[in-house]
Amino acid sequence: MPQFDRHVHRARTHLQALSARYTHAWQYCERFRENADWPEWCFLPMPGWAAAQAACVGRHPSRTALDSSAVLDTAKLAALGAWRMTQGIYRFDAGVYSAVAETPMERDIPADVLTRMPEWCIYVETPGHRYRGLDVAGAWVHLDHGTRTGQTKLRLLVDTGPGLEDLIPLGAPLVGTLQRSIDEAVTLSALQLGHHGQAMPDIRREGAEIVSTLGPIVSLVLYVCSAGAEITQRGKPLRPGNPEPQRTRRHGTKLFPAAGPREWDVGVRMGAALRAAYAAESGEGREHQGPRGHIRRAHWHGFRTGALKREDGSAIAAADRPLEVRWMPPIPVNLPDVDSLPATVRPVK
Secondary structure (H helix, E strand, O other), rough: OOOOOOOOOOOHHHHHHHHHHOOOOOHHHHHHHHEEEEEEEEOOOHHHHHHHHHHHOOOOOOHHOHHHHHHHHHHHHHHHHOOOOOOEEEOOOOOHHHHHHOOOOOOEHHHHHHHHHOOOEEEEEEEEEEEEEEEEEEEEEEEEOOOOHHHHHHHEEOOOOOOHHEEEEEEOOOOOOOHHHHHHHHHHHHHHHHHOOOOHHHHHHHHHHHHEEEEEEHHHHHHHHOOOOOOOEEEOOOOOOOOOEEEEEEOOOEOOOOOOEEEEEEEEEHHHHHHHHHHHOOOOOOOOOOOOOOOOOOOOEEEEEOEEEOOOOEEHHHHHHOEEEEEEOOOOOOOHHHOEEEEOOOOOO
């Protein structure tokens, strides 16, 4: 498996390369955001990025849809442009990374949980992950808002190499539950392939590729969005977030992009607890006889929160109360106190 590079991060290199290709794109996106009337979790809807891309090359936005390379670059601008504002890089502890990525997706997890992403776009490192036979270093993940349809769409930009041409966009409309959304992405891909005359084995292979790529990455992002997610920075329990507008003398309030990448460590103490639990299960370090620890499969669990009754005393139905999703780790017994464990970062190798 590839090792994380902590010195020169490729995500930043991609941002610099795209900024050089479209030198005025960020100024255009600022202009298009002035009268934002879409949800806060979306930095700029895709039509805005298509207009920015078209303006940079001096042509009408309607021509973008007819140019496949322009469509791809619009997807790259959307992901990297939103990520530019925070430049958050999420690096999972090795044990937590594997456990979360391999946790089966429950069919009843609502897709709108992903609207709780801490930043407009996040970059999740995915060492060992592959797509179409290519190593995937990570993926930018953000949400898009349909300005005409109102539909929310999950968008990924998969990082498979050092060049801009190595960035592969994927997407899934968020429909009902996360599992249904992934199924919908496979269906749409099959329809597109069928429209282009692809044979059935190719369609099935593409569907399997999408599931194997989207599933684990969505699970990692779901953990970041879940209640109780352990996210720290250099051992401190800081919380990522979008920038606040700053007052300027000439331009009023203005959003400023991050000066550089911010690395977030995910599940550090939980990883230590997992390793301790696995050691207990194998009997390592046991000094006396006692109940042997064992490992339960990790799973996602939803909790209804909020008040049980209204002010008039009437009961609030469970379906009307907010749902929080938590990742339940695979450690039912002999789990050390997570808060007492050292915040030692173990990079995935």
